[in-house]
Amino acid sequence: MRNLSASETAYRRLRQQAEAKLAPLKDKPLIWIGTATCGKAAGAIEVREAFKEELAKKGVEARVLEAGCMGHCYAEPLAVIAKPGFPAICYGKVDEGLVKRLVDDFLLHDDPCYEFALVALETNDFFPTFSDFPRGVYEEKIILEDCGFIDPEDIDHYIARDGYVALAEVLGTKTPQQVLAEIKAANLRGRGGAGFPAGVKWEAVAVQTEKTRYVICNADEGDPGAFMDRSILESNPHLVLEGMLICAYAVAAQRGYLYIRSEYPQAIRRVRTALEQARQRGLLGSSILGGNFNFDLGIFAGAGAFVCGEGTALVNSMEGKLGLPEHRPPRLSTAGLRGKPTVLNNVKTFAYVPLILRRGADWFKQTGTPGSPGTAVFAMAGKVANPGLAEVPMGTTLRQLIFEVGQGLAGGKQFKAVQIGGPSGGCLPEAALDLPIDFDSLQEAGAIMGSGGVVVLDEDDCMVRIAHYFLKFTQHESCGKCTFCRLGTKQMLDILGAITRGEGTLADLETLRELAEDVKAGSLCNLGGTAPNPVLTTLKYFYDEYRAHIEGKCCPALMCPDLIAYYIEPLKCSKLCSACVGSCPVEAVYTREDGLKAIDQEKCVKCDNCLKACPVEYNAVVKLSPPSLLQEKEGRGR
Amino acid sequence: MNKVKLFIDGRELLAPAGEKLLWVALENDIYIPHLCAIREEQRPSACCRLCFVEVEGRKRPVTSCTLPVREKMMVKTRTPAVDRLVRTAFELLLSDHRLNCGKCPKNRACALQRIARERGLKLKPGRFKALGREFPPIDESTGAFAFDRSRCVLCGQCVHADQQVVKVGAIGFSRRGLDRCVSTFTGVKLADSPCTRCLLCVEACPVGALYPL
Numbered sequence: 001m002r003n004l005s006a007s008e009t010a011y012r013r014l015r016q017q018a019e020a021k022l023a024p025l026k027d028k029p030l031i032w033i034g035t036a037t038c039g040k041a042a043g044a045i046e047v048r049e050a051f052k053e054e055l056a057k058k059g060v061e062a063r064v065l066e067a068g069c070m071g072h073c074y075a076e077p078l079a080v081i082a083k084p085g086f087p088a089i090c091y092g093k094v095d096e097g098l099v100k101r102l103v104d105d106f107l108l109h110d111d112p113c114y115e116f117a118l119v120a121l122e123t124n125d126f127f128p129t130f131s132d133f134p135r136g137v138y139e140e141k142i143i144l145e146d147c148g149f150i151d152p153e154d155i156d157h158y159i160a161r162d163g164y165v166a167l168a169e170v171l172g173t174k175t176p177q178q179v180l181a182e183i184k185a186a187n188l189r190g191r192g193g194a195g196f197p198a199g200v201k202w203e204a205v206a207v208q209t210e211k212t213r214y215v216i217c218n219a220d221e222g223d224p225g226a227f228m229d230r231s232i233l234e235s236n237p238h239l240v241l242e243g244m245l246i247c248a249y250a251v252a253a254q255r256g257y258l259y260i261r262s263e264y265p266q267a268i269r270r271v272r273t274a275l276e277q278a279r280q281r282g283l284l285g286s287s288i289l290g291g292n293f294n295f296d297l298g299i300f301a302g303a304g305a306f307v308c309g310e311g312t313a314l315v316n317s318m319e320g321k322l323g324l325p326e327h328r329p330p331r332l333s334t335a336g337l338r339g340k341p342t343v344l345n346n347v348k349t350f351a352y353v354p355l356i357l358r359r360g361a362d363w364f365k366q367t368g369t370p371g372s373p374g375t376a377v378f379a380m381a382g383k384v385a386n387p388g389l390a391e392v393p394m395g396t397t398l399r400q401l402i403f404e405v406g407q408g409l410a411g412g413k414q415f416k417a418v419q420i421g422g423p424s425g426g427c428l429p430e431a432a433l434d435l436p437i438d439f440d441s442l443q444e445a446g447a448i449m450g451s452g453g454v455v456v457l458d459e460d461d462c463m464v465r466i467a468h469y470f471l472k473f474t475q476h477e478s479c480g481k482c483t484f485c486r487l488g489t490k491q492m493l494d495i496l497g498a499i500t501r502g503e504g505t506l507a508d509l510e511t512l513r514e515l516a517e518d519v520k521a522g523s524l525c526n527l528g529g530t531a532p533n534p535v536l537t538t539l540k541y542f543y544d545e546y547r548a549h550i551e552g553k554c555c556p557a558l559m560c561p562d563l564i565a566y567y568i569e570p571l572k573c574s575k576l577c578s579a580c581v582g583s584c585p586v587e588a589v590y591t592r593e594d595g596l597k598a599i600d601q602e603k604c605v606k607c608d609n610c611l612k613a614c615p616v617e618y619n620a621v622v623k624l625s626p627p628s629l630l631q632e633k634e635g636r637g638r
Numbered sequence: 639m640n641k642v643k644l645f646i647d648g649r650e651l652l653a654p655a656g657e658k659l660l661w662v663a664l665e666n667d668i669y670i671p672h673l674c675a676i677r678e679e680q681r682p683s684a685c686c687r688l689c690f691v692e693v694e695g696r697k698r699p700v701t702s703c704t705l706p707v708r709e710k711m712m713v714k715t716r717t718p719a720v721d722r723l724v725r726t727a728f729e730l731l732l733s734d735h736r737l738n739c740g741k742c743p744k745n746r747a748c749a750l751q752r753i754a755r756e757r758g759l760k761l762k763p764g765r766f767k768a769l770g771r772e773f774p775p776i777d778e779s780t781g782a783f784a785f786d787r788s789r790c791v792l793c794g795q796c797v798h799a800d801q802q803v804v805k806v807g808a809i810g811f812s813r814r815g816l817d818r819c820v821s822t823f824t825g826v827k828l829a830d831s832p833c834t835r836c837l838l839c840v841e842a843c844p845v846g847a848l849y850p851l
C-alpha cells in the first residue's frame with residue numbers, strides 16, 4: 001500500500017471522527033423523513049412531529065432524522081425506517097394514522113406493515129427494492145444516490161459515505177493538470193443546458209495569465225417545473241461543495257460563490273450550514289486539509305430573474321449591476337466576475353466531479369452514450385402517472401422515461417407530446433419517443449436538454465396553447481435589452497393568441513415561423529436564442545393542429561375557449577338532476593320547459609364547471625369545436 | 639499601429655487591428671445599419687441587432703459592432719440571411735415606434751429613415767401589427783428639450799452621453815422586458831432630476847425621441 005499523503009491522513013482523522021459519531025445510530029431504529037421543499041409542502045414536518053409524539057407516548061427509543069428529497073414526489077411525504085434486523089424500508093404518503101401503526105406494529109412488534117411499504121432500500125428476501133421495479137431498471141442514480149439517505153445538515157453523514165475522499169486524494173496525490181485531464185477524459189458535459197464540456201471550460205481558465213480566478217456554481221434554476229438543483233442542494237450540499245473545491249484546485253481559484261435564487265430559502269440555509277461545517281473541519285478556507293491550498297466559498301442570493309441564469313447576466317447581477325446579458329466574447333473564462341477568469345457550472349455538473357475523481361473517468365463513461373456520458377436528471381411533470389425526479393443514463397429513450405420510469409400517462413389518457421428542456425426546449429411528438437435522449441439527439445430534434453424539465457402532454461392538450469404557454473413565460477422573462485427578444489417574442493405571442501381565438505390566417509403561420517427563426521438567430525443571448533423552440537417544434541410536428549384553428553376555427557383538443565361551445569346532450573341528460581345548473585357561476589345553465597337542461601351560449605364563460613359537475617353516469621355535457629357544430633346539434637335536437 | 643488587410647464586399651481595406659468591423663466599414667463609406675453602437679464603448683451593448691454581416695467561415699450572420707477585424711477577414715454586408723435579419727429587426731422596431739414622420743422633428747435626419755432608404759425597406763411594421771402601446775406623456779419639463787418615449791428605440795446613445803460623457807446620471811435604463819425604458823432615476827420629470835440641460839443626449843438621439851424645444 002502506498003503511503004498516505006498529508007491531506008489523506010488529515011482526511012482519515014475526519015473520517016474516523018465521523019464514523020465514531022454515527023456508530024451509535026446503528027443500534028436504535030432510525031426514522032428518516034424527507035424534508036426537502038417537496039416533502040415539506042406535502043406535510044413532512046407534521047409527519048416528523050407525529051413520529052416524535054408517538055415515540056414519546058409509547059416510550060419507544062428511536063431517532064428521527066431529516067433527509068432531503070428521494071425523488072418520489074408523487075408519494076410524499078416519505079419516511080424511511082431502518083430498524084436493526086430489518087432492511088431499511090421506505091413508506092409513502094405517510095399520515096398520522098400510518099405513523100401510529102408504524103410505531104406500534106413495526107417498532108414495538110416487528111411487523112414492518114409491508115402493505116404500506118413503497119420499497120425496501122436494501123436487498124432482502126421479503127420486499128422488492130427499487131431495482132425490482134420497472135422504474136428502477138431504467139434508473140441509475142449517480143448524483144442522486146445519497147439524496148434522501150443522508151442528513152444534509154450534518155457533514156459527518158457525508159464524510160462517512162466517502163464524502164471528501166476525492167478532495168483529499170486530489171490534494172495529496174494529483175496535480176491540477178491531472179485533475180483537468182481526468183475531467184476531460186470523462187467528457188463531463190455541463191448540465192445547465194448547453195452541454196459544454198466542463199474540462200475544456202476549466203482548462204480555458206487554468207491557462208489564463210491573470211492569477212485571480214473565480215469558481216461559481218449556477219443555482220439560479222429559473223425554469224418553471226425544474227427543481228433538481230434545489231433538491232441536490234437541499235439533500236446533499238457537500239457533494240456540490242466538494243466538486244467546486246476540486247474545480248478550484250484544478251484552475252487555481254481562490255474564491256468561489258454559489259448563486260442561489262432567493263426563492264430557495266431552505267437550499268440557502270442548508271448550504272450555509274454546510275459551508276460552516278466544512279470550514280470547521282478544515283475542508284474550506286485556508287490551508288485545506290492541512291496543505292497549502294486555500295479556497296473559500298460564499299453564497300450569493302439571486303433576485304430570481306430567469307435571465308440571471310445566463311452567465312453574463314449572472315455575473316452582472318453579482319457585481320451589483322442590472323442582471324442583463326452581454327455580448328460574448330469575451331467569455332467568462334477570460335473576463336468573468338470582476339473581469340477575472342471565471343468557471344461557471346451548474347449544480348449537477350459540480351456534483352458529478354467528486355464521483356468522477358473517486359471512481360475514475362472510465363467508470364463515468366460506462367454509463368450513457370459516447371457523446372454524452374453519465375446520467376441525466378429529469379423532473380417529470382404534466383400528465384404522467386408518477387411525477388418526480390428521475391436520474392437515468394443518457395441515451396435512455398423518451399418512451400422508457402415516460403412509460404417505464406414515469407409509469408405512463410395519468411388517467412389512462414392517450415400520449416400526445418412531450419415538452420422537454422423547459423420553456424426553452426421543444427415539443428416532441430409520439431414519433432420521437434424512441435429517440436435516445438442526449439445533448440446532441442435532442443438538439444437535432446429541435447429541443448434541448450435544458451434544465452431537464454419534462455412535461456408530458458395528452459390528448460386534452462392543445463399544441464397551440466402549449467406553445468403560447470411556454471412562450472408567454474420566456475416573453476415575460478425577456479430582459480428587454482435586444483430587439484428580437486423584446487419585440488419578437490411579443491409579436492409571436494400575439495400571433496399565437498390570435499390563432500387560439502380563431503383569428504389567425506395561414507399567412508400568420510408563415511410570419512410566425514419566419515419570426516421564430518429570426519428571433520432564434522438574431523437574439524443577443526440564449527434566452528431569445530431558445531425561446532422560439534416550443535413554437536418551431538409545434539409548428540413542425542403539429543402543423544395540422546394549427547391549421548385546424550385557422551381554417552376550421554376548430555380546436556381539436558377542445559381546449560381553446562374561443563373555439564369551443566358547451567352543449568348538453570338531450571339524450572343523455574337525466575332531467576331529474578340539476579348538478580350542472582347549480583355549478584354554473586353565471587347562471588347560463590337553465591332547465592327547459594321539458595325538464596332537460598340547456599346552456600345559454602351568450603352567458604356561458606366556458607369555465608368547465610358544468611362538465612365537471614355532470615355525474616359520470618350521464619356524462620351529458622360535451623364540448624364542441626368549432627362552436628358552429630351547435631347549430632347542427634340544436635337543429636337535430638328540435 | 640498594427641494594420642490588417644480585410645475585404646468588405648470585395649473591396650480590399652486596411653484597418654487598425656482590433657477595431658470593430660462596423661467602424662471600419664462606415665469609415666470607408668460602406669453603410670451598415672446601426673443604432674446602438676458607440677465607438678469608445680469597451681463592451682458594445684449590441685442590443686439593436688441591425689448591424690449584421692456575414693463573415694467567411696461563420697455559419698450565421700454576426701453583429702459587426704462587436705466584431706474585431708482580423709487579417710484576411712472576408713466580409714459581406716448584404717446576403718439573403720443578413721437582409722432577412724435586418725428587415726425583421728427593423729420591422730419589429732417600427733412595430734413599437736410611433737410613426738408620424740411628417741410631424742417628427744427628426745424627419746429627414748432620422749436613423750430609421752436612413753436604414754429604410756439604404757436597405758430598400760418601407761417605413762412600416764410590415765408583417766407585424768403595430769403594438770400601439772400607451773406611453774407616458776412627452777416630458778417637456780426642462781423647457782430646453784423634450785423626451786417622447788413613444789419614439790424611443792432603446793439604443794442607449796442618450797444614456798451613454800449622460801452617464802459616460804458628461805457623467806451626470808440624470809437618466810438610465812429601467813424596468814425589464816417590454817417595459818424596458820429610458821427614464822430618470824425614480825421616474826420623476828427631467829426637471830426634477832440632476833439634468834444640467836447640456837443637450838448632449840439630444841444630440842446623441844438618432845431618432846425623434848429627444849429633441850430641442
Ligand SMILES: Cc1cc2nc3c(=O)[nH]c(=O)nc-3n(C[C@H](O)[C@H](O)[C@H](O)COP(=O)(O)O)c2cc1C
Pocket residue numbers: 189190191192193194195196198218219220221222223306307308309310311344345346347349525526527
Ligand atoms: C436564459 C438563460 C437561463 C439560464 N438559466 C440557467 C440556470 O438556471 N442554471 C444553470 O445552471 N444554467 C443556466 N443557463 C445556462 C448558463 O448560461 C450556463 O451555460 C451554465 O450555467 C453553464 O454551466 P454548465 O456548463 O455546467 O451547464 C441559462 C442560460 C440562459 C440563456
Ligand code: SF4
Pocket residue numbers: 307325477478479480481482483485486523524525526527528529
Ligand atoms: S435575448 Fe432576450 S434576454 Fe437575452 S439579451 Fe436579448 S432581450 Fe435580453
Ligand code: FES
Pocket residue numbers: 671672673674675683684685686687688689701702703704
Ligand atoms: S449596432 Fe450592432 S447591435 Fe446595434
